[in-house]
Amino acid sequence: MDDVVIIGGGAAGFFAAIQIAEENPKLKVVLLxxxxxxxxxxxxxxxxxxxxxxxxxxxxxxVHHYPRGEKELLGPFHTFCSGDTIAFFEARGVPLKIEEDGRMFPVSNSSQTIIDCFMGEVDRLGITVIKNCSVTGIKKSDNGFIVQSIKKEYQAKKILVATGSNPKIWKMLEDVGHTIVSPVPSLFTFNIKDDRISEIPGVSTHASVEVLPQTRVDSKVSIDLKSKGLQQPILESEGPLLITHWGMSGPAILKLSAWGARVLSDFKYKFKIRVNWLPAYHEGGVYQQLLDIKEIEAKKTILRTNAFDVPKRLWVNLVKATGISDSTKWADVSKNALQELTEQLTRSEFLVDGKSTFKEEFVTAGGVDLKEINFKTYESKIVPGLYFAGEVMNVDAITGGFNFQNAWTGAFIAAKAIAGN
Incomplete structure (x- = not known):
């Protein structure tokens, strides 16, 4: 019989295995x-x-970077936080660096450095790692657990599940009594076909983005949100926005996809957004500046005179969207046209029709119900001796290193509890 079986050879699984073996070298740890x-x-x-x-x-x-898990993670982060993560890696010869946006990477700029660190620790500590070993069943036994796999049956006093978003494992956890919050995608980009952005992929600018409510009153979501007023946004964020070949991405969009994961799923990923390309200005201020430029730059064409700090190609497309021609000079433009341009700059509406995965970093909202976990130990309240770490739980974060921090923290606390009992 093994002392601990860890299911899942990802970040949380490896971190937990290392912490358990360091805390209590006598324990036999197997990672599947x-x-x-x-x-x-x-x-x-x-x-x-x-x-x-x-x-x-x-x-x-x-904790404010976690759409799901914000309340539950406060205590755990007081136990093991970002500074502890830095200390862990630096103690093992892997220094980290901070980039301008706060994200932290190994100084080597290579993920292989992290992998080599973990593999070295696993070898040093005598942890057994078994690959190509899908788990097919989890059962409670008199002495702990029976973990069935396609290779053999493992018996363990305790088990830690760190499998991330795995529907088969979630079904097994349901079978032993846990509630699974149905999974929906998080951290995705918006698919948009619109002439204003279709020819300018790669353009990036600071913007604020609002998700507008659906207007179909027979929609469950619309009914739930009617009290907020149909003209009011139901979600909003601000930050860098990247125009892509398929639509929009960047932190401003990704934050919306994370915080609105369930609402946007209910919308079936068809909804309208409103973009303010000049969030530092109010609408009246933008219109007044356009009027001032009309006086100052009267002889110049509007297309060639970027009135604001927005990318030139975006400015050209927004001007064209108002119906202003290439040759129109500031002196000749009407106040109505300037009002329309003001609206394009501050209240451009786009129809989102679908989503795309953000790079390879697929994140899911959903998993083991947080009410069924003791966050002082990360042990199941339903099944004693069963522990969790990482995204197998209904915890997820926005992009920026926060999902990994959740993995390290949960794995550390679970490991301490497992090794100490």
Whole structure:
């Protein structure tokens, strides 16, 4: 019989295995991975650089980056936070660096550095890692658990599930009494076909984005949201917005997709957004500046005179969208046309029709119901001896290293509880 079986060879599984073995070297730890490779998500994270954590060191601030899990993670982050993650890696010869946006990467700029660190620790500590070993069943036994796999049957006193978004594992956890919050995608980009952005992929600018409510009153979501008023946004965010070949991406969009994961799923990913390309200005201020430029730059063409700090190609497309021609000079433009241009700059509406996965970093909202987990130990309240870490639970974050920090924190606390009992 093994002391601990960890199901899932990803970030949380490896981190937990290392912590358990360090805390209590007498324990026999076995880690099962269904794939032929381990740590695959670590490898592709951050474009192959691995966004290890985020330079937010205040737990009270850190929790605000978690659409699901914000309340539950406050205590755990007081136990193990971003600074502890940095210390863990630096103690093992992997220094991290902070980028301007707060994301943290290994100084090597390679995720392989993190993988090599973990594999080295696993070898040093004598942890057994078994690949190509899909788990087919989890059962409670008199002595602990029986974990059935396609290779053999494992008996363990305790088990830790760190499988991320795995429907088969969720079904097994349901079978032993847990409630699973139905999964929906999070962290995705918006598919938009619109002449204003179709020819300018790669353009990036700071913007605010609002998701508008659907107007079909027979929609369950619309009924739920009617009290907020049909003209009021139901979600909003501000930050860098990237125009892509298929629509829009960047932090401003990704934040909306994370915080609105369930609402946008209910919308079946068909909804309207309103973009303010000049969030530092109010609408009246934009119109007044256009009037001032009409006086100052009277002889110049509007198309060639970018009145604001927006990318030139975006300015040209927004001007054309108002019906202003290439040759129209500021002196000749009507006040009505300037009002329409003001609306394009501050209240452009776009129809979103579908979503795309953000790079390889697929994140799901859903999983084991948080009410059924003791966040002081990450042990199941339903099945004693069963522990969780990572995205198998209904916890997820916006992009920026926060999902990994959740994995490290949960794995650390679960490991301490497992090793100490």
């Amino acid at each position: 991975e269904r794939g032929k490779d381990v740590l695959t998500k670590v490898k592709v994270s951050g474009g192959g650089r691995c966004n290890v954590t985020h330079a937010e060191f205040d737990p009270s601030e850190l």
